[in-house]
Amino acid sequence: MPIYMDESGSLPAGAMVIAAVDIEADAADALLKRFKAVTGLHGELKGSRISTIERAFFFELLDRFGGRARICTLENDREQPGGRPDDFDVYVALLNQLVAEWLAEGGDCVSFVIDTGRYHDLMLEEMRRDVARLLESCGSARLVHSHLSPGVQIADVVANSFFNLAIGSNRSGRIHEIVAPFLETGMLRSGRLRAVPPPKQKHPALQGNAGRPKSRNPASQPS
Numbered sequence: 001m002p003i004y005m006d007e008s009g010s011l012p013a014g015a016m017v018i019a020a021v022d023i024e025a026d027a028a029d030a031l032l033k034r035f036k037a038v039t040g041l042h043g044e045l046k047g048s049r050i051s052t053i054e055r056a057f058f059f060e061l062l063d064r065f066g067g068r069a070r071i072c073t074l075e076n077d078r079e080q081p082g083g084r085p086d087d088f089d090v091y092v093a094l095l096n097q098l099v100a101e102w103l104a105e106g107g108d109c110v111s112f113v114i115d116t117g118r119y120h121d122l123m124l125e126e127m128r129r130d131v132a133r134l135l136e137s138c139g140s141a142r143l144v145h146s147h148l149s150p151g152v153q154i155a156d157v158v159a160n161s162f163f164n165l166a167i168g169s170n171r172s173g174r175i176h177e178i179v180a181p182f183l184e185t186g187m188l189r190s191g192r193l194r195a196v197p198p199p200k201q202k203h204p205a206l207q208g209n210a211g212r213p214k215s216r217n218p219a220s221q222p223s
Contacts (some may be wrong), residue, residue, distance in 0.1 A: 004151030015166035023067035047160025
């Protein structure tokens with residue numbers, strides 16, 4: 001069973017969201033082909049580039065082709081003492097929570113297909129190995145470029161939709177109307193990150209005014 005995963009947003013942008021979409025590979029191909037045929041889209045499907053009507057059509061297709069998705073979100077808490085966590089730590093925590101939730105359902109061996117995203121390859125490979133260790137003797141985890149995977153492109157649209165909801169963008173009202181019926185049926189299941197990583201601590205040399213250039217005392221300047 002393939003699970004396609006992609007992220008949207010960042011804490012500085014207001015929220016980080018990861019979507020994990022359960023859809024068979026041939027169904028993902030057919031969904032993307034149908035979406036492009038109707039909308040005239042060329043190239044990669046991105047949630048940030050589609051209209052409200054196209055987004056509504058997308059979710060109808062996701063339902064028609066038997067897809068379902070889990071979404072996990074962390075919103076930026078500007079009042080959090082000590083600052084916000086590192087984005088990559090949040091990304092890993094969101095991803096691990098979704099992996100654990102899918103594995104808790106049992107059933108078939110799960111193949112997690114994860115977008116290479118915005119992070120360094122070495123960081124992503126370490127994360128992939130962590131996910132693979134959770135799978136024990138059954139399942140796999142691999143990284144792909146989104147433009148090569150219809151399933152990851154589908155996850156991108158889902159994640160982008162819930163990012164808009166999380167930050168209350170000017171499109172969030174319409175998007176809420178689009179996804180509400182699918183939340184009610186359970187095709188979409190949305191939750192918040194339960195274990196928030198601690199804020200990244202600055203090196204002691206960089207805390208407070210440390211590390212800033214000292215102002216020069218004119219009296220001590222050489223003549």
